[in-house]
Every structure is written in structure tokens, then in C-alpha cells.
Amino acid sequence: PPVIRREDYQPPAWLVPQIALDFRLGIEETRVTARLSVRRNPAGSAASTLHLNGDQLTPLAVRVDGEAVNDWRMDGADLLVELTGEAHEVEIETSVNPAANSQLMGLYASNGMLCTQCEAEGFRRITFFPDRPDVLSTYSVRMAGDKGQFPILLSNGNCTATGEGEDGTHWAEWHDPWPKPAYLFALVAGDLVANHAQFTTRSGRRVDLNIWVRSGDEQRTQHAMDSLINSMKWDEEAFGREYDLDLFNVVAVSDFNMGAMENKGLNVFNTRYVLAEPETATDADYDGIESVIGHEYFHNWSGNRVTCRDWFQLSLKEGFTVLRDQLFSADMGSEAVKRIEDVRVLRAAQFPEDSGPLAHPIRPDSYQEISNFYTATVYNKGAEVIRMMRTMAGPDRFRQGTDLYFDRHDGEAATCEDFVKAIEDGAGLDLRQFRLWYAQAGTPQVAVEASHEGDVATLTLTQTIPATPGQPEKQAVPIPLRIALFDRDSGRHAGERLIVLDTDSRSFAFEGFARPPVVSINRGFSAPVAIDMERSNEDLVFLAAHDDDPFARYEAMQSLVVQHLVAAVGGGLSETARAEGRKAIGQAFAAVLSDDGLDDLMRGELMVLPGVAYLAEQVLVADPAAIHEEREGLKAWLGSELAESLVALHDRVSGVPYSRDAAARGARKTKAQALVLIAAGDPAEGARRAIAQYRAADNMTDRQSALTVLCNLEGPEREEALADFLRRYQGNALVIDKWFALQAGSFHPQVLQHIEALSQHPEFTLNNPNRARALYMTAAVNPKAFHDASGAGYRMIGELIRKLDPINPQTTARFVPQLGRWRRIEPARAAMMRAELEKIAAQPGLSRDVREQVSKSLG
Numbered sequence: 001p002p003v004i005r006r007e008d009y010q011p012p013a014w015l016v017p018q019i020a021l022d023f024r025l026g027i028e029e030t031r032v033t034a035r036l037s038v039r040r041n042p043a044g045s046a047a048s049t050l051h052l053n054g055d056q057l058t059p060l061a062v063r064v065d066g067e068a069v070n071d072w073r074m075d076g077a078d079l080l081v082e083l084t085g086e087a088h089e090v091e092i093e094t095s096v097n098p099a100a101n102s103q104l105m106g107l108y109a110s111n112g113m114l115c116t117q118c119e120a121e122g123f124r125r126i127t128f129f130p131d132r133p134d135v136l137s138t139y140s141v142r143m144a145g146d147k148g149q150f151p152i153l154l155s156n157g158n159c160t161a162t163g164e165g166e167d168g169t170h171w172a173e174w175h176d177p178w179p180k181p182a183y184l185f186a187l188v189a190g191d192l193v194a195n196h197a198q199f200t201t202r203s204g205r206r207v208d209l210n211i212w213v214r215s216g217d218e219q220r221t222q223h224a225m226d227s228l229i230n231s232m233k234w235d236e237e238a239f240g241r242e243y244d245l246d247l248f249n250v251v252a253v254s255d256f257n258m259g260a261m262e263n264k265g266l267n268v269f270n271t272r273y274v275l276a277e278p279e280t281a282t283d284a285d286y287d288g289i290e291s292v293i294g295h296e297y298f299h300n301w302s303g304n305r306v307t308c309r310d311w312f313q314l315s316l317k318e319g320f321t322v323l324r325d326q327l328f329s330a331d332m333g334s335e336a337v338k339r340i341e342d343v344r345v346l347r348a349a350q351f352p353e354d355s356g357p358l359a360h361p362i363r364p365d366s367y368q369e370i371s372n373f374y375t376a377t378v379y380n381k382g383a384e385v386i387r388m389m390r391t392m393a394g395p396d397r398f399r400q401g402t403d404l405y406f407d408r409h410d411g412e413a414a415t416c417e418d419f420v421k422a423i424e425d426g427a428g429l430d431l432r433q434f435r436l437w438y439a440q441a442g443t444p445q446v447a448v449e450a451s452h453e454g455d456v457a458t459l460t461l462t463q464t465i466p467a468t469p470g471q472p473e474k475q476a477v478p479i480p481l482r483i484a485l486f487d488r489d490s491g492r493h494a495g496e497r498l499i500v501l502d503t504d505s506r507s508f509a510f511e512g513f514a515r516p517p518v519v520s521i522n523r524g525f526s527a528p529v530a531i532d533m534e535r536s537n538e539d540l541v542f543l544a545a546h547d548d549d550p551f552a553r554y555e556a557m558q559s560l561v562v563q564h565l566v567a568a569v570g571g572g573l574s575e576t577a578r579a580e581g582r583k584a585i586g587q588a589f590a591a592v593l594s595d596d597g598l599d600d601l602m603r604g605e606l607m608v609l610p611g612v613a614y615l616a617e618q619v620l621v622a623d624p625a626a627i628h629e630e631r632e633g634l635k636a637w638l639g640s641e642l643a644e645s646l647v648a649l650h651d652r653v654s655g656v657p658y659s660r661d662a663a664a665r666g667a668r669k670t671k672a673q674a675l676v677l678i679a680a681g682d683p684a685e686g687a688r689r690a691i692a693q694y695r696a697a698d699n700m701t702d703r704q705s706a707l708t709v710l711c712n713l714e715g716p717e718r719e720e721a722l723a724d725f726l727r728r729y730q731g732n733a734l735v736i737d738k739w740f741a742l743q744a745g746s747f748h749p750q751v752l753q754h755i756e757a758l759s760q761h762p763e764f765t766l767n768n769p770n771r772a773r774a775l776y777m778t779a780a781v782n783p784k785a786f787h788d789a790s791g792a793g794y795r796m797i798g799e800l801i802r803k804l805d806p807i808n809p810q811t812t813a814r815f816v817p818q819l820g821r822w823r824r825i826e827p828a829r830a831a832m833m834r835a836e837l838e839k840i841a842a843q844p845g846l847s848r849d850v851r852e853q854v855s856k857s858l859g
């Protein structure tokens with residue numbers, strides 16, 4: 001497959017200022033007529049050929065300026081039309097079969113409704129078009145279809161006319177006044193009901209808000225609606241961004257490749273990020289809805305009003321919008337907890353990507369299939385990179401930078417360079433060297449050496465950025481580190497400082513310390529780097545209990561556990577050292593359990609142990625099963641060592657009645673963590689408490705956390721609860737997804753057999769991405785299942801990839817990186833992982849998506 005390179009960018013030869021689309025809707029056949037007003041781009045080449053992208057389309061008719069022409073030809077899947085003048089009207093007819101579209105890109109059918117997904121290159125599956133984000137057009141859409149089947153007809157912008165046709169059909173016309181690239185086009189037709197509300201913008205525009213769902217689901221949309229209204233208000237206050245249409249529609253669809261899509265004025269969402277009520281959605285689900293509703297809404301400015309010049313610039317909109325949604329969620333809830341969760345995601349998903357065969361800079365240099373670049377790197381590391389600029393400038397100056405960015409580039413297709421330049425000019429920063437963060441892949445490692453002489457403490461910081469594919473050598477990047485040094489005697493620090501490490505190595509001196517201070521560094525996770533510093537358990541226990549930066553407290557707790565587990569797995573711990581390590585961890589945990597100054601939400605966060613993926617990152621070659629066992633061993637030890645306080649804690653928080661406020665959510669979070677540890681220490685007591693919690697639950701958070709624990713255990717309670725859960729939520733797809741995921745994610749000795757049986761369950765299907773992921777993605781990230789010593793986990797995921805690829809390449813390709821990590825896994829397992837990749841590579845007819853990921857993983 002051809003490699004697309006960033007350096008090859010050429011402006012389009014032809015522009016399409018306007019497009020009129022006419023749809024005659026049908027589930028099995030939809031006829032599309034597209035009328036493109038094209039004109040030569042003065043900034044483009046003088047080519048007379050109009051290059052229109054297509055994907056599995058046949059042109060049924062081509063007319064230029066009203067005349068049928070034969071002056072067209074196919075170039076692979078694309079349509080080339082020869083044009084002689086400066087401006088023309090080009091009309092093309094195509095026909096598509098939405099019911100047969102299992103890829104869920106372009107126009108497809110889901111549960112009897114029609115909907116679209118065009119980002120990144122789905123519009124070319126609907127009609128021939130220059131399907132690239134730097135071609136912006138105003139869209140007029142007319143659609144007609146059966147009134148009974150499609151009572152609701154939606155597209156971007158405003159509805160300008162509706163009417164009835166013959167034979168039970170009706171039609172609607174929509175016009176979107178804002179020029180947009182084709183990837184933001186959307187159409188929805190189906191039998192939907194809406195939750196309506198209104199929002200008045202700060203300049204007085206009244207906006208109608210609708211969240212469209214299938215009848216019966218409308219009582220589960222209020223949280224999404226509240227989140228939308230909060231987002232609209234927040235973006236006015238935090239970024240000065242106001243909504244720009246009189247209508248904002250959100251549609252929930254049950255078959256969807258990702259979370260949601262920011263189509264102009266018509267966001268299309270995976271049902272999982274819309275529907276919630278206490279009985280069926282966990283607190284985490286509620287948080288997910290708030291952040292994704294916010295994210296898509298914020299794209300209206302960072303993405304739609306200012307879009308991307310080409311797909312290499314994806315992080316321009318995604319990194320920035322992730323940062324915006326993170327700041328929004330932090331403002332709506334607990335800033336400290338939100339930061340911890342965001343860093344946990346980064347470490348679990350992005351760090352492994354950055355250290356593996358698929359590592360790429362946040363602005364990639366090349367791709368074969370752009371869908372493969374909607375990654376944790378482009379999104380989450382992209383957000384971290386922009387967050388560093390904000391940290392260096394301070395929030396107010398950063399805001400001047402973003403204001404300038406929106407002013408300068410409104411209505412344009414911009415580049416990452418445009419963004420950096422605007423922040424540089426608006427915030428008054430020198431970002432010359434900082435631009436390397438866009439160009440280099442790999443997570444910088446910062447080694448910290450502390451020394452002390454007289455009353456001066458010195459920290460010597462050295463950065464190294466590991467080699468990544470295509471980038472053997474790296475240059476030093478500026479690394480902003482928030483730092484505080486605690487005086488051992490007073491237990492206090494004299495103020496936080498921001499230091500920037502912008503060379504390979506540099507020393508920083510701090511005066512006024514009679515004894516070596518306790519170092520708190522990278523507070524708030526001010527830079528997306530790995531800190532490598534030797535520290536005593538004593539110092540970490542001190543920071544875990546006393547640091548006034550909540551993230552640093554969490555970090556100290558994590559480091560304590562990471563240090564211990566990594567040494568234990570490496571066989572480097574004597575029995576005494578192991579006992580001492582556990583004792584220190586136990587001490588820190590006990591402090592967390594009993595600290596009255598902590599709210600329960602934060603307490604629950606501090607009780608979460610580092611995940612296996614992040615632990616495996618700490619060593620060059622990992623034995624994930626050994627890490628998992630050691631981690632489980634530590635849980636069991638903590639559970640029995642702290643049994644009394646854990647039980648007391650579990651009792652206390654179990655008495656807090658359900659509500660959505662922070663205290664009650666904190667109680668549920670702590671309850672879940674306490675139960676996990678109790679069960680690890682004493683499975684019988686765990687089972688007793690878990691089934692009681694399950695039976696008494698009046699909300700999904702408690703019910704799910706109880707069932708999670710039961711799934712790991714053997715015994716009748718497990719079967720009772722699983723059967724009850726399935727019966728109770730029959731017909732609710734999102735909850736049935738949980739039923740699959742809970743079993744696939746369990747540490748039960750027979751987890752692989754369970755997954756195999758579940759794949760044959762009547763409720764299982766590969767055609768629905770949520771269901772496929774609930775079973776198999778959960779299995780692929782479950783160390784107990786995936787890394788089973790027999791290799792059965794690898795074979796299962798390999799087989800899944802081969803089976804799912806012909807149905808849905810985009811969803812399939814997301815499974816490949818799990819196998820792609822073989823170089824970092826111990827040799828026996830690595831060989832089996834590699835063998836699976838080779839078997840996939842040998843399969844004929846592989847999609848471009850999977851082909852790219854597999855060949856890079858074998859590399």
C-alpha cells in the first residue's frame with residue numbers, strides 16, 4: 001500500500017465552494033446526486049484534471065455544466081474529470097447500499113436507521129469528492145424517504161424546508177452556512193425521539209438543543225443534556241467561544257466505531273456516551289459522557305471553525321480538544337482526581353505506544369491508513385504537549401495565545417505550526433526548541449541525581465529520549481518540571497518552582513537546606529516524561545502522606561509500589577527487603593485509609609495500584625504473568641494486613657446513600673477499592689461482602705464493583721450474580737456489554753474458557769463494535785487472559801483479527817498493537833505473539849488498516 005508523506009503536501013488544484021446533495025433514502029439502496037460548484041484554486045497547480053476521491057463507488061452519471069459527458073476516467077477507486085474553464089458545475093450520481101456497509105464508514109444502517117461517519121475518509125464512500133480537509137464547502141442537503149421508516153430527517157446546519165411526497169414519502173432540506181470539509185458532513189434518518197432543551201449564548205442567541213435516541217431511551221439522556229449545556233457555558237467562560245448556529249443536534253447510534261463524531265451541528269454519538277441512569281450506568285460512565293459530550297462540543301471551534309490542513313495535523317484539533325475537555329471535566333468535578341485519571345490513561349495507553357513498533361510523533365510524518373493514527377499519542381500526548389505550553393505561559397497568557405489562534409485562523413484549514421506560532425505570539429513564549437515535541441516520538445526519560453553540601457541541595461537532571469522507528473537520534477526537548485523541596489525537619493517546602501530542563505543535562509541548586517530535602521518533582525505531572533530517581537521508601541511514604549500537591553501524593557504512592565514490584569519480579573529482593581517493601585507500602589496505605597483530611601474520591605484514587613501495562617513499561621523485557629502474580633500477591637498481603645481497617649472502611653462507605661454528589665461518588669469509589677483488597681486477602685469474606693453488596697445495590701456502580709470481585713472468585717455467588725445480571729438487564733445492550741466485559745476482564749483461573757464460551761453466546765456478535773470490544777478488547781488488556789503461558793490468549797486475538805477484518809477493518813486494527821508488543825515480552829511468549837502476527841500477515845485480502853499495523857509490528 002502507498003505511503004502518504006507529510007512533506008508531499010500540495011494545495012488542491014480545484015476548490016469546491018458549494019455542494020448540493022440530494023439523497024433518495026433506502027436501507028438497501030440510497031441514491032445520491034451531488035452537484036459540485038468547482039473553481040480553480042489560484043494557490044494550486046494549474047492542472048485541468050479534477051481529482052475526486054471515491055471508495056467502492058461507481059459513477060452512474062457524470063454531467064458538467066448540465067451536459068452529460070464522457071470525459072471522465074477512473075484512477076483506481078477515484079474519478080478524474082477533465083475541465084477546461086475556470087469554474088464549472090459538476091454533477092455526479094452514485095448509489096450505495098447502507099445495509100451492506102459493515103465497516104461503519106460512509107452511509108450505513110444501524111437498527112433500521114441511516115447514519116453517516118465521514119472522518120477521516122468516509123465521505124468518499126457516499127459520493128465522489130476531493131475528500132481532504134483543506135477543501136471547504138457550504139452544504140445544501142435534500143433528502144427524501146419513507147415517512148414511516150424515517151420520520152426524522154437530519155443533516156448539518158438548519159432545516160430550511162420540509163414537505164410530503166407521494167407514496168408515503170417526505171423530504172427535508174438542510175443548509176449549513178459554515179463552510180466545512182467533507183469529513184464534517186452528516187446525515188441521519190430514522191425513527192427517533194428527542195430530549196429538547198434550549199441554551200442562550202452570552203450574546204443572546206437562542207439555541208435549540210436536541211438529543212435524539214430510540215423511543216424508550218429518552219429518560220436516559222438528561223445527564224448528556226446537562227453536560228452539553230455545561231459545555232456550552234464553559235467554553236464561553238474558559239475560552240471565549242460561543243456557539244454559532246440556532247440548532248445543535250446529538251444523535252445516539254448503537255453501531256459506532258469510536259466514541260462520537262463532531263459533525264457540524266449534528267454530532268453523532270455511540271450510545272455509550274449518551275445514555276445513563278443510575279440503575280444502568282456507573283459513575284465512570286457518567287464521567288465518560290460528560291467528557292465526550294464536552295469534547296465533541298468543543299470541536300465546534302477547535303476542529304470545525306478552525307480545521308486541519310491535512311491529516312498529519314490531526315493533533316491540532318485532537319490534542320487541543322482533549323486538553324479542553326480535560327480542563328472542562330476538572331472544572332466540573334475534582335481537578336486533582338481528573339489529573340490522576342488522565343495520567344493513568346496516558347501511562348496505560350500512550351507510554352506503551354511510544355516505546356513500541358508503532359511509535360510516532362504527535363504530528364506523524366507518514367501513514368498508510370490515517371484511521372490508524374487516531375491514537376493515544378495524537379490525542380493524549382498531544383494534549384500534554386499543549387498543556388506544557390499552558391504551564392509555561394500561565395493560564396492567562398495561554399488564553400491570549402488561544403484567542404489569537406482562533407482570530408487568526410477562523411474559517412481556515414490550519415497546521416500545528418500555525419497553532420504554535422499563535423501561542424508563541426499571543427502568550428509571549430519562545431517555542432523554537434519546543435517544536436521538537438511535535439516532531440519526535442518517544443517518552444523522554446529524566447534521570448534525577450540529588451546531592452547535598454553545606455546548605456545547598458543540588459539536583460542534576462539528565463534527559464534521554466529513546467530511539468523510535470525511523471528516529472534513531474533525538475535532540476533535547478524543553479521539559480517544564482514543577483518542583484518542591486521539603487525540609488525534613490519542618491515537613492514543609494518554601495514554595496513550588498517551575499524549572500525547565502532544555503539541555504541534555506543540567507544542575508539546579510537550592511539553598512537553605514541543613515539536611516538533604518525530600519524531592520517532589522514533576523508535580524501535577526507537568527511534563528509527559530518518565531522520572532528516574534532513586535528514592536528511599538521513607539521519602540516516598542512521607543510524600544504519599546504529606547505532599548500538598550495531590551497528584552504528587554498519588555505519584556509517591558505509585559512509585560512506592562512500582563519500585564517494590566519491579567524489584568520483586570526481577571528477583572532482586574531478599575526476603576527481608578521484600579518484607580520491608582511491603583511494610584512501607586502497608587504504612588502508606590494505612591495512612592490513606594485513616595487520613596481524615598482526604599475526601600473519599602481522592603482516597604479511592606490513592607488506593608488504585610499501578611496497572612500491569614505500566615509496570616511492564618518499567619523494564620526492557622517483561623514477564624507480564626509474573627508481574628500480574630506479584631501484583632496480586634501484594635493485594636492479598638495488603639488485604640490481610642489491613643483487613644480490620646478495610647472492613648471498617650467498607651462498612652462506613654456502604655452506609656452512604658446513593659446520590660451523584662462528590663461525597664457519595666467518593667464513597668462508591670472507596671467501596672470498590674476496599675472490596676477488591678478485602679477479597680484478595682480473604683476470598684470467603686470477599687465473596688460474602690460482594691454478594692451482599694450486589695444484592696443490596698441500587699445503582700450500577702455498586703452492582704458492577706461487586707460483580708467484578710465475584711467474577712474473580714469461584715463459588716455459587718459468582719454464578720448467582722452473573723445469571724441475575726443477565727436476566728435483569730435483558731434488552732439493554734450497553735449493560736449486556738458490561739456482562740461480557742466483566743467476565744472477559746476477570747482473573748478467574750478459567751477466564752480463557754469463559755471467553756471462548758461467551759463468544760458462542762446468543763447475545764454475542766462481531767458486527768457490533770461495542771459488543772466485540774466488550775469481549776475481546778477487555779480480554780486483550782487482561783494480563784491473565786492475554787498472556788496465558790499456553791499462548792491461547794494470543795491465538796484467540798489473532799483469530800479474532802482474521803475474522804473481524806473483513807467485517808470492520810477500523811475496529812480490527814485496534815487489536816494489533818497488543819500483539820505488536822512482543823519485543824518487550826519474555827522470549828517464549830514473544831515467539832508466540834510474533835507467530836500470530838505472521839499468521840495474520842499471511843492472510844490474503846487483509847485491509848490496509850490491519851496490513852499497516854501488522855507489517856510495522858513485525859518490522
Ligand code: B3K
Nearest residue numbers: 119120260261262371374
Ligand atoms: N474526530 C472523531 C474521531 C474520528 C475517528 C475516525 N476514524 C472523534 C473525536 O475525536 O472527537
Ligand code: ZN
Nearest residue numbers: 295299318321
Ligand atoms: Zn476529537
